[in-house]
Amino acid sequence: MxxxxxxxxxxxxxxxxxxxxxxxxxxxxxxxxxxxxxxxxxxxxxxxxxxGFVESHVHLDIALMNDPVRPGRIQPFRSPVELNQAVEQRRMSFTCQEIEQRAGLAMELASRHGVTAMRAQCHVDPEVGLRHLEALVAVREKYRDRVTLQIVAFPQHGLFSRPGSLDLFINAFRCGADVMGCASNLERGSGVKFRQHIDAALDLAMEMDVDLDLHADLGIPSSVGLDDLEVVYAARRVIESGYQGRVTAGHVCALDSAMPEVADEAIALISEAQISVISQPDMVRLGREDNRHVRRGLTRVKQLLAASVNVAYASNNVRDVFRPLGNFDLLEEGLVLAYGAHMDSIEELETILKMSTYNAARLMGLEGYxxxxxxxxxxxxxxxxxxxxxxxxxxxxxxxxxxxxxxxxxxxxxxx
CATH class of the missing domain: 2.30.40.10 (Urease, subunit C, domain 1)
Structure with a gap:
């Protein structure tokens, strides 16, 4: 039987x-x-x-930090810089117990909505040390029978902004991190260019034999050249290093600011490097200063898919300072993507479902999925x-x- x-x-x-x-x-x-x-x-x-649904990019350690009784922004959105400052202030008081409690509730909510695997971004930096990581490692163990959890060591303060960061990341992998993070936009004030940040993150990922997960091209400039795109530089480095199939790029919003011929060349490099791309619900934060022809802030989902790039989508931020919305519900996020990416044919809607299942599982390297x-x-x-x-x-x-x-x-x- x-x-x-x-x-x-x-x-x-x-x-x-x-x-x-x-x-x-x-x-x-x-x-x-x-x-x-x-x-x-x-x-x-x-x-x-x-x-099972696969939540491939979510900031789990800061999720559900907003008031559960009256969720939403306390004050109107002003700028991403101010939002990041607010997170910096709030997180200094986070204890392991609080992070575990919120992340545990998040795992239960995700499980209720059919998520069986998740890749979580987790702050690692000299100010908080490995406190967030230790909390998520405990959550991973507690909920292992509900959700398969991968933890990304996310450089909230960059890799060169503070002394000792690179050594801290090596320790993070010894303590349970699974994936190397990358976010060159967080090297503020240190004089470090995005190429140096990407080089360091990729080198460390290869040294530790782990996947690399980039936050790439988060803005929507009025125009952008091929060599200005972080994802293009990453793709070239991945090809040179022979690390194809081990790298994911989230956001990639600036790709939509490129001229069509530039975008085509960039997408060809992304495809050759076998970089997976995760579309995020960036409509909530981008285009807010546009007073006509308001831009959506999404990457070129359809063009990437047409070029056989592995494309997924994810919640990114859920009920935190950056995005006060979300439920860890990938059917809900899929409907948002259908509106934003103009994907409303039967075939395109079927593709959206595959993006949150098979495509997301592929970028996480889930075996037996x-x-x-x-x-x-x-x-x-x-x-x-x-x-x-x-x-x-x-x-x-x-x-x-x-x-x-x-x-x-x-x-x-x-x-x-």
Missing amino acids: IDLILHNASVQDSQEHLDFAIDQGVLVESGAGLNYPAAHVLDLGGRLLIP GLKKGCQADFVILDAPSPSAAIIGQAEKLYVFKAGKLVAQNRRITQL
Whole structure:
């Protein structure tokens, strides 16, 4: 007898309903008319079965720092610099216990919304030391049966702004960090150019044999040349170093400011370097000073996809100083992306769902991910018959499974 069998599941890219047999946390078979004796049986009635959502870029250590009773900005948005200063002031009073509590609530909220894997950015710098990292390592262990968590050592104060930063990052990997972070925009006042910052981050990633996760090109200048793009410099260095497939770039907003021919050349380099790109909900912070033809602040999602670049999307900031919105809900973020990136055809909506599942899993290097025989049984059952119906209708996540175990069950009740 096996643990679980699912009957009559709708699956993306399949024209027929399928059955899935799960045992000991693994998908053992799929097909029509499976007849295994099982301890638990679910008839999905044509509802959509997808692999677990993958939240590939989120600042977990500062998430949910806003007032839960009256969320939203206390004062109107002024500038990213002021927002960063506000974070600097708030985080100095954070204790490990507080970070663990907020991050734990975030993991539970993400799990409720079908997230089974997450890559979390985590402040590492001489002022807070490894306090944030120690908290997230504890959270990773506590919730390991719900969410697979990768931790990015994020250089909140750059890599050269403060003495001892590079040594601190080496210690971070010894203490449990998984991925090297990179954010050249945070080298403020130190005279360090973005190329030096990227070089140092890439060199350290290669030394430690870990992936590199860049914050790249976060602004939207009126114009930008090819050599001005951080992601282009990173791509060239990755190709030179033979580190293809180990690097992700988040944001990449300035790519949309480039002339089409410059963007095409940049995208070709990104593709050659096998850099994954994560689109973020940057509409909330960019274009606010535009008084006509207000820019969206998104990267060139469609063009990147057309060039076979692995593109995902993520929440980035959730209910913190930078973005007071969000629910760790990738169906919700997918709908936002559909509006912003003009992706509203059935095929494009299906692509959006893959961006938050298969594409995001690929950039995280998740092994055994998917709905094929032998894959780990991390999956979500959505109350919708298709991907486009799930996104447009914001379908409920009826069941969430991690390694074959039910970790969340939701119901939406309407009385008329």
